[in-house]
Amino acid sequence: MIMLLLKFLCGFNCICFGGVTKVMCIVVCVSKLRVPLGTLPPSWWMVYLLLLVFAALPVVICDNLALLSGTLRTFQRAGCDDEVVTLRCPHGTSISVQVAQYGKSAPSKAVCPQHSSTPGQQELPPNVTCLWPNALQTVVEACQKKRQCKFQTSPKTFGGDPCPGVRKYVEVAYKCRPYEFRSKVACENDVVPLKCNPNSRIAVYSASYGRTEYESIQCPQPQGVPEETCLVSYATETVMNICHGKRRCTLSADPATFGNPCKPESRMYLKVVYTCGENVNSATVVVTMVTVVMVIVIVVNVVMVVVVVITVMAVGLASVDTATAYIANIRF
Incomplete structure (x- = not known):
């Protein structure tokens, strides 16, 4: 929607690959408007700043979601x-x-x-x-x-x-x-919870279910049962379907969820490696950025009032209205 508005105003698309290039494209676009920026009223400045904010918003969200999508693939x-x-x-x-x-x-x-x-x-x-x-x-x-x-x-x-x-x-x-990841192990028929803080989401790196001969300290075999290596090939996919992208989830390390790749007497276990990827709440980001824009607009108006007062005192103009008209005719 924002890109269509910019295309209507400027005559070309600002479809760029990076956040910086997209913002620069918008700056160029707005600078090509028929109304010079120096003469824009405060309401137009607000529209201009909002365009920059909302154009950069999808880039911020996509950068944070890249961790969720990239770790599994x-x-x-x-x-x-x-x-x-x-x-x-x-x-x-x-x-x-x-x-x-x-x-x-x-x-x-x-x-x-x-x-x-x-x-x-x-x-x-x-x-x-x-x-x-x-x-x-x-x-x-x-x-x-x-x-x-x-x-x-x-x-x-x-x-x-x-x-x-x-x-x-x-x-x-x-x-x-x-860079930072967590590892959870659950022996057969145990339940393991995965959870992240409110601003993060689970990004699954890998999962295995069954047994390996070199990694079985936490879930040892029953007495007299020899070690074996037996793993299902779809453990990561299963864990992803249950947990990937969620704030919290619960996994049951049992054959009903993951199948039974080992001998009946072997004790299987589930191992999950995951991280908590930062999650961006779109509504929160929008409210925060709009608040920042409003503060900027207020500051700009305060500065303009200060400039008017200084002009009245320095130039000796008769009234504030005359000073305002005088400033409007200045070209920086």
């Missing part, structure tokens, strides 16, 4: 030899590399095909895969726990060439881990 990036690969996460999160491989799999002629003009290049034989074993370690060292990173795809970057003469590529899967 698994991002994928790929790049051929001699290309630069960029990994990036939203504000408040950092890169957590899940999978990385460098080389080439057959058949993959459609992915990073050979350059016919490059001498010495050859196609990978059918049913042959060449992957460099240290690719994950290389990407982790370059990007782990950073908000963004870049690296060039080449044998030099990865410290070796799994198949010389073949044009290779890198594939990376990563998630965006919150």
